[in-house]
Amino acid sequence: MAFEITDECIACGVCEPECPTQAISTGDPKYIIDPEKCNDCGNCAGVCPTGACVPKL
Numbered sequence: 001m002a003f004e005i006t007d008e009c010i011a012c013g014v015c016e017p018e019c020p021t022q023a024i025s026t027g028d029p030k031y032i033i034d035p036e037k038c039n040d041c042g043n044c045a046g047v048c049p050t051g052a053c054v055p056k057l
Contacts, residue, residue, distance in 0.1 A: 004056040005044075006052045007030065009031055009048075014047045015044035018043040020043065
C-alpha cells in the first residue's frame with residue numbers, strides 16, 4: 001500500500017528528502033507521491049508537520 005499526500009499539505013518540503021525511493025515530488029499546490037515508486041516505508045509520515053502523508057486506502 002502506497003502513501004498519499006492529502007490537502008493538509010502546506011508544501012513545506014520536509015518529506016521529499018526523507019523518501020528513500022524518490023517517490024515524492026513538488027506539485028501544485030501540494031507535494032505528490034508516485035504510488036509506483038512508494039515502498040510504504042512511512043518516512044514521510046514521520047516528518048510531516050501537518051499529518052498530510054497518510055496510507056492510501
